[in-house]
Amino acid sequence: MDLKHLFQTENPILGVVHLLPLPTSARWGGDFRQVMDRAEQEATALAAGGIDGIIIENFFDAPFTKDRVDPATISAMTLIMDRLAGLVTVPLGINVLRNDAKSAMAIAACTGAKFIRVNVLTGVMATDQGLIEGNAYELLKYRRELDADVAILADVLVKHAHPISTPNLTAAIHDTVERGLADAVILSGWATGQVPKMDDLKDARANAGDTPILIGSGATWENIGNLLQVADGAIVASSLKRHGKLSEPIDPLRVSQFMESAQQGIKIRQMRQKQFA
Template identity: 70%
Template sequence: MDLNQTFKTDRPIIGVVHLLPLPTSARWGGSLAAVIDRAEQEATALASGGVDGIIVENFFDAPFVKERVDPAVVSAMTLIVQRLKQLVTLPIGLNVLRNDAHSGLAIASCVQAQFIRVNVLTGVMATDQGIIEGQAHSLLRYRRELGSDVKIFADVLVKHARPLSSTNLTNAVQDTIERGLADAVILSGWATGNPPNLEDLELATAAANGTPVFIG
């Protein structure tokens, strides 16, 4: 993947729009207008601050479902991303938490967003939502069926999770790219806000062999 084609730079900084609780989530407040207003404020602030792209995620829907989200979440996120595209000219991506890559891909394809983040594309991870299995085989076929060119950014040994197998970082990166067909990989620390260490970043970059590596 050539990052310059998507972000106009080979070292893009992607800002996150953390959506307030959406319909059907545990903390849903009853006003989609309030969610949209907050998302618009965050997106315009990020764009003014100079980021190279934006990713929209249902961050405040915790506790998350581990697989398919409710249709109301898909509808709300579709509407919100469409509104944001009218406000900012930056590339936009989606992360439908905890691991609903199919919904993310469907939304992105319909609103012409550029990328999605997938927390578990390959392998099996023990998470606070339970056991999550990667569905790369299904997701890549779905992208082909949609005729979509949305890029797939996949976490490797994703935060807030532990692999059930004894795989090492090098093998995990290679499998995610070569067997999961990720367009880029994401390396993070143990939890939200914790960066990866430099040694792991160097290992991941070497294993990626030219495929973009993002710091999550």
């Protein structure tokens, strides 16, 4: 995948809008207007801070179903995606948790979103939702049927999960790229907010070929410069929120600070690439 074609930069930083609980979720509050207002505020804050792309996900719907979500969730996320597409100009993507990739693809195709995140594209993962099986065949078949120009960003050994079918990171990367045909791979730490090990990043870089690698968790303004010496970009959520707390809204000042650090890291990377060219 050509990241520059999709995000207008070779090293994109993607912010995340964590939607408040949606209809039928355990913590649904009964006020969809509040959900929409919060999503608009966070997307605007991310775009104003210079973010390169935004992922919308039903983060606060936990506990999640492991695969197909309720139709009300799909309807709500479609309405929100359509609204945000008219509000910000940066590329939008969607992640339907925990692993409803087919619904994510449908929403993206109907709203003009440019990419989706898939937590388990290939293999089998043991999670708090039970065993989640990847189904790259069905997803890519569905994308073709929809004639959707939607990129698939796939996690490798996704956080909050243990692999059942894959012996190690190297094998998981090969399966995700060569057999699952992911457009980009995402590497995370064990849990939300935890950074992946540098050795794992280097292993991913050595085995992913030309497929871009994105950081999926743990990126902060302090470490993003170093991470971008190996990874091609990052997905960031927690560290952009007020006081760095997941429950808080996006802080535009933290977004700007993060993007400044990222740009410095990108400049260092480009200088090194020129030196060894």
